[in-house]
Amino acid sequence: MITEHETIDVFIGVDVGKSNHHAVALNRAGKKLLDKALPQDEAKLKTLIRSLAKHGKLLFVVDQPATIGALPVAVAQAQGIAVAYLPGLAMRRAADLHPGEAKTDARDAYIIATAARTLPQTLRPIAIPEEQVAELSMLCGFDDDLAKQATATSNRIRGLLTQIHPALERVIGAHLEHAAMAELLVKYPTPAALRRAGEVRIGALMRKHAPRAWNRWAKDITAALAAQTVVVSGTEAAGIVLPELARMLIHTRAARAAVLVRIEELVVAHPLHLLLDSMPGVGIRTQARILTEVVGKDFASPGHLASYAGLAPVTWRSGTSIRGDHASRKGNKILKRALFLSAFASLKCKDPSSRIYYDRKRSEGKKHNQALIALARRRCNVLFAMLRDGVLYQVPEATAA
Incomplete structure (x- = not known):
């Protein structure tokens, strides 16, 4: 909730968009002072704010404070005016109070401005974030994306192995989080390639990445290969897809490790x-x-x-x-x-x-x-x-x- 709401003279509601926004400004009596579309442009946003500043103290309210709404919020904060956002659920409930079912940028901006004027308890203030915290937020979001990508890739690898050789999947899939298994699939992606390599070569490759478990895993893989003699349809195509997926998994995990290093630096440097x-x-x-x-x-x-x-x-x-x-x-x-x-x-x-x-x-x-x-x-x-x-x-x- 905005604590200084009673001192605000003009309420600016902005329905943000990827390339264009729509702004509606109301005074304390509810009179419309502005209703226009404007581009995602710093100069235009500054001009809008300055033109309304003559009417008194301003409150700038958006429906999305991040991503596409980050620039309007940053411009308003740089101009020294109060900034808040209207959460999505509160926005939908406020829309139900207005007649009609139309969904337009102009209507949404008017609803935001009206809610800012009459329902201050629905607003959430937007503080200027510390540079350190802002960087953390972006890196953590990227880390989450990488984690989802790694999980999806791992599941895809397990799915293909289950399709062509279930016994092999039970061994490799159980330890796929280890780098040794991904490296193994890059070099020997099919059951036939693993059989040609033999236990000695499989063990030599895995020893570089799993110095403790390589011998046991090499024996388990060799035993799993012996459990199936038929070749399932699609195995040849899987030999093309599996090494690419394994490389993607290795790259994603390496990227996540690099991001974590920077996240840790920022966290350790924070006073808390x-x-x-x-x-x-x-x-x-x-x-x-x-x-x-x-x-x-x-x-x-x-x-x-x-x-x-x-x-x-x-x-x-x-x-x-x-x-x-x-x-x-x-x-x-x-x-x-x-x-x-x-x-x-x-x-x-x-x-x-x-x-x-x-x-x-x-x-x-x-x-x-x-x-x-x-x-x-x-x-x-x-x-x-x-x-x-x-x-x-x-x-x-x-x-x-």
Whole structure:
């Protein structure tokens, strides 16, 4: 919510687009001062803001603060005016309050401006991000894309191996996350090529990448090859596709490792690194996501933080027939995933408090995911207190005793 809403004289609603935006400006009485399309251009945006500045204090509201809306937001912030955005769900609900079902840029911009003028509680402020956090946000997004690409490529390799040689897939697919298996498929992509190479050559290649397991894996691959003598249709084509997929997997993993190096540099250099690093189960990637999604935002309570992350349970009550709680499907999904995986990782940490809490929830009849969500919600309380007070994580006294 914009705290200085009562001092605003002009409300500018901007429906952002890839190449063109549409802006509508309303004064406090609701009179339309501007209704026009404008290109994705810095000079035009500055001219728009300056032309409206004569009417008083401005509030610049967009429906998308990132990607295609990044330039309008940056220009408005550079001009020193208040900037906010209207979340998508609030936008749709506000649209239902207006007559008609048309979907146009002009109508959407008018809805945004009207919501900014009459529904200040629906707005979310946009703070100027630190350069460090902004860089982290971009790198983490790229890291997520690389992770999805690596998973898709791995699944495609497993699918092809299952089609042409299921026994071989059971060996290679089980260890495909290791670099040795991808390198093996680059050089020997088909069962016939692996048979010609023999156990000695397979072992020699794998020894470079898996010095501990190469001998066992080479024997397992040789045994799997002997389990199937027929050649399945499509094996020759798979010999063309598999090495390309393996190269893609190697390249993607190398790119992800390089990105992680830069992410780690930025996280370690941040003032909150030592604080976040003290919490069990919070690694570099989780720290980066906490910095990009939490730092710089105001949360009134641990419950507010949990609700923002989509970890707070939603209560259903209607008469005597509908009663119960269920997990929220809203919230910041990026933060929710990071905190969920962090809670899972904390189960194996030296501090047993997470495991004790998880086991208690399991004994209450909760399923694995439900218990993890409950644990992540509990850890939100701890994270909130650490960020609020600037203190390192401390093992609970009862657990320590």
